[in-house]
Amino acid sequence: MLKEINRLTKRKEFGYIYKHGKYSFNNYLTLMYVQTKLKNPRIGFSISKKTGKAWLRNKIKRQLREIVKNLIENLNPNYNYVFVTKPEISNLNFNEIKDALIDVVNKAKLMK
RNA sequence: UUAGAUAUUUAUGUGGUCGCAUGAAUUUUCAUGAGGAAAGUCCGAGCACCAAAGAGCAAGGGUACCAGAUAACGUCUGGCUAGGGUGACCUAAGGUAAAGUGCAACAGAAAUAAACCGCUUUAUUUUUAAAGUAAGGGUGAAAGGGCGAGGUAAGAGCUCACCAACUUGUUAGGUAACUAACAUUUGCUGUAAACACUACCUGGUGCAAGAUAAGAAAAACAUUUAAAAGUUGCUCGCUUCGUUUUUCGAUACAUCGCUUGAACACGCCAGCAAUGCCGUGUCUAGAUAGAUGACCACUUAAUACAGAACUCGGCUUAUUUAAUGUCUAACUAA
RNA sequence: GCGCCAGUAGCUCAGUUGGAUAGAGCAUCGCCCUUCUAAGGCGAGGGUCAGGGGUUCGAAUCCCUUCUGGCGUA
Numbered sequence: 001m002l003k004e005i006n007r008l009t010k011r012k013e014f015g016y017i018y019k020h021g022k023y024s025f026n027n028y029l030t031l032m033y034v035q036t037k038l039k040n041p042r043i044g045f046s047i048s049k050k051t052g053k054a055w056l057r058n059k060i061k062r063q064l065r066e067i068v069k070n071l072i073e074n075l076n077p078n079y080n081y082v083f084v085t086k087p088e089i090s091n092l093n094f095n096e097i098k099d100a101l102i103d104v105v106n107k108a109k110l111m112k
Numbered sequence: 113u114u115a116g117a118u119a120u121u122u123a124u125g126u127g128g129u130c131g132c133a134u135g136a137a138u139u140u141u142c143a144u145g146a147g148g149a150a151a152g153u154c155c156g157a158g159c160a161c162c163a164a165a166g167a168g169c170a171a172g173g174g175u176a177c178c179a180g181a182u183a184a185c186g187u188c189u190g191g192c193u194a195g196g197g198u199g200a201c202c203u204a205a206g207g208u209a210a211a212g213u214g215c216a217a218c219a220g221a222a223a224u225a226a227a228c229c230g231c232u233u234u235a236u237u238u239u240u241a242a243a244g245u246a247a248g249g250g251u252g253a254a255a256g257g258g259c260g261a262g263g264u265a266a267g268a269g270c271u272c273a274c275c276a277a278c279u280u281g282u283u284a285g286g287u288a289a290c291u292a293a294c295a296u297u298u299g300c301u302g303u304a305a306a307c308a309c310u311a312c313c314u315g316g317u318g319c320a321a322g323a324u325a326a327g328a329a330a331a332a333c334a335u336u337u338a339a340a341a342g343u344u345g346c347u348c349g350c351u352u353c354g355u356u357u358u359u360c361g362a363u364a365c366a367u368c369g370c371u372u373g374a375a376c377a378c379g380c381c382a383g384c385a386a387u388g389c390c391g392u393g394u395c396u397a398g399a400u401a402g403a404u405g406a407c408c409a410c411u412u413a414a415u416a417c418a419g420a421a422c423u424c425g426g427c428u429u430a431u432u433u434a435a436u437g438u439c440u441a442a443c444u445a446a
Numbered sequence: 447g448c449g450c451c452a453g454u455a456g457c458u459c460a461g462u463u464g465g466a467u468a469g470a471g472c473a474u475c476g477c478c479c480u481u482c483u484a485a486g487g488c489g490a491g492g493g494u495c496a497g498g499g500g501u502u503c504g505a506a507u508c509c510c511u512u513c514u515g516g517c518g519u520a
Binding site for chain 1 (some may be wrong): 130131132150305312365401402404406407417418419
């Protein structure tokens with residue numbers, strides 16, 4: 001898991017981002033983000049049931065977390081992020097997921 | 113050697129770097145960290161609340177041979193009976209069809225009830241009518257036990273012998289289901305995974321159970337006979353003693369429940385077995401956007417199916433690789 | 447976590463209670479009609495009744511089980 005200050009936990013916060021956030025996406029991932037007054041980026045993950053069975057969803061979530069952990073210093077700290085997966089992501093390996101995630105963040109122009 | 117049957121085990125390991133959860137220690141370290149099915153949610157329990165969990169009706173049950181095991185079970189073990197297999201062995205929802213009702217298409221004369229053809233007799237008379245008859249015919253999933261002899265107008269369990277089934281009884285074996293022998297009775301279609309009947313079982317809701325918090329203001333109704341609310345689908349019974357609604361106030365998206373348990377490992381004894389008694393030792397996930405990942409090296413037969421969410425006992429289903437014991441059939445050799 | 451429902455032709459649905467020819471509409475294909483197309487008429491093809499097993503003489507239907515999809519519940 002990420003450090004506690006970087007986690008997005010409350011259901012209300014997810015709901016706020018879904019309603020008011022901006023989007024960027026590719027074939028495998030959707031990124032939703034919204035500006036805040038905090039000085040730490042906060043990140044949440046949402047993996048739908050269509051992606052696969054429980055063990056596969058857990059694995060994808062862990063791999064996404066591992067990628068974000070290494071990128072977290074490069075992210076714009078004034079935003080909250082939610083990564084939503086699409087079903088096609090179940091066919092990718094770790095490096096391909098990493099490329100997809102970096103692609104989505106670059107499209108939103110949130111890398112330092 | 114080939115082809116099988118059955119029982120059981122296994123679910124890679126070690127080290128390094130970065131990172132997570134819980135608990136210790138106390139300030140950066142240590143320990144532990146998903147499964148054999150964690151899955152499906154199909155049964156049985158614990159636990160919590162609802163009277164003290166109560167009565168009746170209704171409803172439901174994948175309950176239904178015997179004995180045993182178990183906290184309990186629709187589970188398991190051993191047997192009985194029936195069916196399948198050359199065999200080792202496997203499979204079974206396996207009570208009542210003589211309480212009653214329903215259904216049995218098409219075909220066929222006829223489907224639980226019998227005369228279409230045929231056979232025989234009588235009458236009429238030259239092709240019909242009446243009576244008798246289930247031996248023969250074809251239909252069908254299923255046609256009134258089988259076969260032979262006697263008997264007869266022709267036939268028929270009508271009578272008899274044998275065989276098969278069935279009712280009841282006796283004897284022998286077995287705890288029992290049941291089996292065997294002998295005597296005796298009868299001529300009875302199938303279907304209950306159709307309704308039903310008999311016996312047995314089930315109170316309801318599920319950890320989103322439930323416990324902890326702090327109250328304040330306003331309005332309406334009621335005045336102890338009740339009313340209202342709760343309690344199971346209904347009726348009773350029972351509980352609460354002021355009740356209901358609205359607004360404000362709580363980081364309650366909190367804390368507890370939450371993991372020591374019908375626990376696990378080893379040994380001995382009892383038992384064919386399921387399992388049980390006793391002794392010794394161990395503490396072994398507990399999250400809440402929800403902990404196991406990324407990279408590298410060596411290693412293994414281990415690449416599959418797949419992720420705990422209150423906890424156990426089963427059942428069902430998914431599945432990789434390797435190995436072991438016992439047994440069967442066929443062939444070959446000695 | 448708990449509870450419930452559905453699955454039949456390419457698509458939308460009957461038939462399931464009460465067991466015995468698997469049907470309708472649209473779509474597809476062929477022919478007719480028309481100068482041609484549409485509409486109309488005639489005809490044809492297309493179904494492991496979601497998969498597997500059981501009960502029965504016989505199963506889309508009854509029973510069990512698995513899969514897939516969907517709904518409700520704070």
